Amino acid sequence: MNKNIAHRLEQYTIKRPNQVLIVKTVINEQPDEIAIFKGFSSSLMQSTNFNPDIPVLPETTKIISIDILASPYNPESPIYIQQGLTWEQMQSLLIEVRL
Numbered sequence: 001m002n003k004n005i006a007h008r009l010e011q012y013t014i015k016r017p018n019q020v021l022i023v024k025t026v027i028n029e030q031p032d033e034i035a036i037f038k039g040f041s042s043s044l045m046q047s048t049n050f051n052p053d054i055p056v057l058p059e060t061t062k063i064i065s066i067d068i069l070a071s072p073y074n075p076e077s078p079i080y081i082q083q084g085l086t087w088e089q090m091q092s093l094l095i096e097v098r099l
Contacts, residue, residue: 004040006057008099009066009090014039015097019081020073022091025057031064044075063087064094 009021013036021036022044033044034056041056042048048056065086070079083095 005063005087006061008094010039010041010096011035011039011099012097014086017098018071020069020071022067022069022073024058024066026062026064027058028060035073037073053063067089068093 009023013021015020017038022036023034023036025032025034030046032046035042035044043056063086065084066089068081068085069079069082
C-alpha cells in the first residue's frame, strides 16, 4: 500500500463526513483495524502514534476489507452502510467522489 491510498481514504471521509471507514488490514504480519473519519486515521487494535508524519497505514499494508458505517461510530451498535468491500470496490467509490 502506498501513502496515496491512505490519503485517498482519508480524503473520502472528508468528502463524506457522515461516513466512517473501518479498514481491516494486515500490517507487518499483524491483523489490525483502522478507523478513518473526517480525514483522520486511528488503529482500533493497537496504539496510534502521535506523530502525524508516521502513517497509520504504512506502504506495506495489505487491505483485507473495508466497511462503511454511518457516523457517529458506536462500536457497540454500529450502523453499516456497506460491509466487506474489496480494495477494487472501494476504488469505484473513490472515483465517484473524484479521488
